[in-house]
Amino acid sequence: MTSNTKDNETTQLRTLQDALLVLDDVTSLTPTQKRDGASAIRAIGRILNHPLDSIPADLTLLRYRLAENHYVKAGLSRKRWQNIRASLVSTLRMLRNKGYRVNYYLPLSPAWKQCCDCLETKRLRNGLSSFTHYCNDHDINPIDVNDETVGDFIRYLKTHTLRSKPRRVHRDTCRLWNMAAERYAAWPDQRLTVPSYKQPKKTLDWASFPVSFRDEVERHLDWLGGKDLLADHQPPSICKPNTLGLRKKQIHLMASAAVQGGVDIEQITSLEALVEQDVVKAAVGWYFEKNQRQTTVYQRDLVVAIYSIARHWVRVGDDHLVWFKELISRLNPKQGGLTDKNRAALRQFDEPAQVRRLLQLPEQLVIKADKLSSPKRRAVAVQIALAIELLLMAPMRINNLVSLELGKQVILPHKKGGPATITLCEHEVKNEFAQEYPLPEETSALLHRYLSEHRPHLLRQADSPWLFPGEKDDHKQTRTMAQQISQTLSRELGLTLTPHQFRHLAAKLQLDAHPGSYETVRRLLGHKSLKTTTHFYTGLESRQAVAQFDQLLTRIRNG
Secondary structure (H helix, E strand, C coil): CCHHHHHHHCCEECEHHHHHHHHCCCCCCCHHHHHHHHHHHHHHHHHHCCCHHHCECCHHHHHHHHHHCCCCCCCCCHHHHHHHHHHHHHHHHHHHHCCCEECCCCCCCHHHHHHHHCCCCHHHHHHHHHHHHHHHHCCCCHHHCCHHHHHHHHHHHHHHCCCCCHHHHHHHHHHHHHHHHHHCCCCCCCCCCCCCCCCCCCCCCHHHCCHHHHHHHHHHHHHHCCCCCCCCCCCCCCCCHHHHHHHHHHHHHHHHHHHHCCCCHHHCCCHHHHCCHHHHHHHHHHHHHHCCCCCCHHHHHHHHHHHHHHHHHHCCCHHHHHHHHHHHHHHCCCCCCCCHHHHHHHHCCCCHHHHHHHHHHHHHHHHHHCCCCCHHHHHHHHHHHHHHHHHHHCCCCHHHHHCCEECCCEECCCCCCCCCEEEECHHHCCCCCCEEEECCHHHHHHHHHHHHHHHHHHCCCCCCCECCECCCCCECCHHHHHHHHHHHHHHHHCCCCCCCHHHHHHHHHHHHHCCCCHHHHHHHHCCCCHHHHHHHHCCCCHHHHHHHHHHHHHHHHCC
């Protein structure tokens, strides 16, 4: 071994900045290797948006964070992203082969080595590795570890490392430490306090409310659902099961908020008691303080639900209704239209290339599915591809998507392989506005292929009518489908998008191409009123309008 290699063995490369600085000093590397290695290191810094001296030169620590950063978000092609990662791995391995210690952590002290050597399971070794190395690097002995040490460790993770989900790391570290203390005599005896980050419940136990109140709520829900045909007066409209579930939740939330706002729970004996001004004020005041004295759409909608109960069920006087209307007007948040979360989701599609990637995704998913060995896994992959394709071409709500029935909402042509149609009747959609979506040729072809080749592998019963059959005799669960779609979009394209936001995307794409075409958007999304469409989507086309105005000025400037 040369003297140069012996010197390298004493040099520890903890960060990518360290690796970049020594790269030029390694005489055995070719200029091309040095150039590619330096380029990859700098590219990783730009992709992670962190200075190089805070990024560990440790592939184990880097692996999780690199997996969270999609090449599309970094503005890279798939091939370029693969080359960067391969070049980084190759560079760090070459430096290790030249005698440098490429490791973010210092070697363990004898005390910590004795503790870690006793850990027999991979879960304990991996789960406690970061914490034990942190203590070792900061000269903290095993017997001196306490809750304050763990708190310092979590703060260190937030400011000096790329570790994500520090709360989970906090809980897991404390649990695994206590587990090791119980199993191994060589591990320190002291126990750590496992933290709880759970938010306090917004609702009190339903059973804790007076029986008379709970019974009246059930009668009210039956009345709303049209089950009480002998009632003295009928509801303004018959509500669907989902709406009834929402109404019960709203009543529960308002009653709980009123109690937490100072009202005695025994006072809430009926819905008439719930709509009293003092009770409503207590509930609204509690929510107002909880939200840092800010009004929200959620808070307003709760009061609107209670107003509806006061007007149509309790039938309070006109003065009481006027008070409710004034309160609702004061609770109306200043922001109109889409929420910040939805606007952020749509900004992902300001670039046409990103829209093209999304439109091409179903076909790419099918190509990947063909390479899977398991028939059921192939079927699930194609099912998700079809669901995304339908949300793009027929932007319906997720509840309508999962409950599509063959021969009822999914109308197949008499001619084999012909275009299919999706029809939603008035009573099947939220706004009672019938929808019909003729599917394009490519979408119909994917539908026919799914039905003939893949859906049979997902059936529990041969005569199941559902387009997306579930594990039981019913259709696939809404939550399961939504999670699979969102996870697929994140994994394949680095997108943060929910199934419902496909509807907002449809409006954006239409308005970008044809600014002001709100009537088309209204019909596409099935809104009853044009006012609803303009309220949500006015301003979406402002980017395109500004671009057209800039082009106008450019033409005038250039004569």
